[in-house]
Amino acid sequence: MHQRSQKSSFRYIAFEGIDGSGKTTQAKLFVEFLKREGKSVFFVREPYNEKLRNILLNENFNDKAKLFMFLADRSELADLIFEKLKESIVVSDRSFFSTLAYQGYGDKMDVEFLFELNMFALEGLKPDVVFCIDIPVEIMHKRIKSRDFIESKGDDFFRRVRDGYLGLGKFCENYFIVDGSRSENMVFEEIVGIWKGLIGSQALS
Ligand code: ADP
Ligand code: TYD
16 A cells, blocks of 8 residues: 655644544644744634535534544545645544544444544654644533534443543554643643644654
8 A cells, every 4th residue: 555755754733632622722823832832723613615525514424434434534635734734734523533533433433444544544744743632522522513413422422432542542652631621721832832832842853
């Protein structure tokens, strides 16, 4: 199988977590931070394709059909990310880790198999760094206003997804779990601290 070769540095950064964890907020703050540092940054969110996003978020399909739509969307996006990585840092709101957490732990599909499927769809493209913003399900309820999706899935689903996220570190060398129950600023300070540590360690090696 063809595999993409990535430069070994911290260029593709994904933000992950359950709904309401604050990953969109943090990803956007991080984009602004990188721009202030003079970096060229490309921001994306998954699902990427607007038509597929609408279908995925608003229509009823069985779990496997949804899985293949997430994969189709991500496979197409991977071509774009791969091109952008030549010039820019890519910051992504979600990545294949969402599939491992939601479809794997939430919908109870085999996580190792999902990883293999993703590597096939992505030709091996993986985030270099994942910031997984962790909150308990109770905080998710307080923050999320669009209740339909949350209520249709139920708390046990989101507890499985959250617990799943906590164990996904083996799929990325730089997988950081950040406590998202604190203020936006405190969460962001921790993320920037981790980032500076990574960049510093790279400069030394
Ligand atoms: P996600 O992308 O993980 O669903 P968002 O960044 O969209 O999360 O945030 C969901 C809601 O919670 C928004 O209303 C946002 O303003 C709020 N929020 C984000 N981070 C925090 C935080 N650390 N503390 C309190 N509220 C937050
Ligand atoms: P979105 O509106 O982006 O939610 P959020 O603001 O929480 O990121 O909707 C994305 C939804 O799709 C979210 O509930 C997670 C789900 N999802 C999966 O189940 N699998 C995936 O692979 C991806 C990318 C998203």
